[in-house]
Amino acid sequence: MDKILIATKNQGKVDDFKVLFEPKGIKVISLLDLDSIEDVEETGTTFSENATLKSEAIATLLNMPVISDDSGLEVDALNKEPGVYSARYAGLEKDDEKNIDKVLENLKGVEEKDRTARFVCAIAVSEPGKETIVKHGYCEGKILYERRGENGFGYDPIFKPEGETKSMAELTPKEKAAISHRGNALKKLADWLEQQ
Numbered sequence: 001m002d003k004i005l006i007a008t009k010n011q012g013k014v015d016d017f018k019v020l021f022e023p024k025g026i027k028v029i030s031l032l033d034l035d036s037i038e039d040v041e042e043t044g045t046t047f048s049e050n051a052t053l054k055s056e057a058i059a060t061l062l063n064m065p066v067i068s069d070d071s072g073l074e075v076d077a078l079n080k081e082p083g084v085y086s087a088r089y090a091g092l093e094k095d096d097e098k099n100i101d102k103v104l105e106n107l108k109g110v111e112e113k114d115r116t117a118r119f120v121c122a123i124a125v126s127e128p129g130k131e132t133i134v135k136h137g138y139c140e141g142k143i144l145y146e147r148r149g150e151n152g153f154g155y156d157p158i159f160k161p162e163g164e165t166k167s168m169a170e171l172t173p174k175e176k177a178a179i180s181h182r183g184n185a186l187k188k189l190a191d192w193l194e195q196q
C-alpha cells in the first residue's frame with residue numbers, strides 16, 4: 001500500500017494521520033484533495049455509527065477502500081457533551097474557537113478534580129463488497145482553565161492528557177500521535193490487520 005484515502009474534510013485530522021502513516025511510506029490523501037465531494041450527513045448517535053456512515057458512503061461513491069474518523073470530546077461534568085456534536089458544539093459553522101469558549105463557559109466554577117474528560121476516536125475502514133471494520137481509541141485527561149499551546153486543532157489547547165504537564169496543543173505532532181485517541185485507534189486497527 002503506497003497511498004491511503006481518509007474520508008475527511010478536517011485538515012487537523014489529515015495532519016494527524018500524516019504523522020502516523022508517512023513514516024511507513026504511505027501517502028495520505030483526503031477529501032480536501034478531491035473536487036467537490038458533498039458532506040456526508042452525520043445522523044448517527046455514536047462515533048462508531050458516524051464513522052461507518054462516512055466511510056461507507058465515500059467507499060461506494062469512489063469504488064475504493066477508504067478510512068474515516070469520527071471523533072470528539074466527552075466532558076464528564078457536562079454529561080459527556082459535546083460528544084458526537086464536538087465539531088458543531090457552538091454552531092454549524094464548526095468554529096474551534098467558539099467551541100472552546102463554550103466548553104470553558106459551561107465549566108465555569110467547576111474545580112480541577114471534576115474537570116475530567118476524554119477524547120474518543122472511531123476509525124472505520126470500508127471497502128466495496130466487504131464488511132466495515134471499526135476500531136476505537138481513547139485519550140483520558142482534564143480540561144484546563146484557559147488555552148495553552150499552538151499545535152493540533154479543535155479542543156487541543158484546553159485538554160491536558162493524563163500524565164502530561166503540557167496541553168495537547170503544547171505537544172509536538174509526534175508526541176500527540178503517540179498518546180492520542182487517533183493514534184490509539186490506529187494501533188488497534190494495525191494489530192487487527194496483522195491477525196488477519
Ligand SMILES: O=c1[nH]c(=O)c2ncn([C@@H]3O[C@H](COP(=O)(O)OP(=O)(O)OP(=O)(O)O)[C@@H](O)[C@H]3O)c2[nH]1
Pocket residue numbers: 007008009010013042069070071072073086087099119152153154155156157159180182
Ligand atoms: O482538540 C481536538 N483534538 C483532536 O485530536 C480531535 N479529534 C476530534 N476533535 C473534535 O471533534 C470534532 C470531530 O468531529 P467529526 O469527527 O465530525 O469531524 P469533522 O466534522 O471536523 O470532520 P469530518 O472528518 O467529519 O469531515 C473535531 O472537529 C474537533 O472539534 C478533536 N479536538
Ligand SMILES: [Mg+2]
Pocket residue numbers: 042087
Ligand atoms: Mg464531521
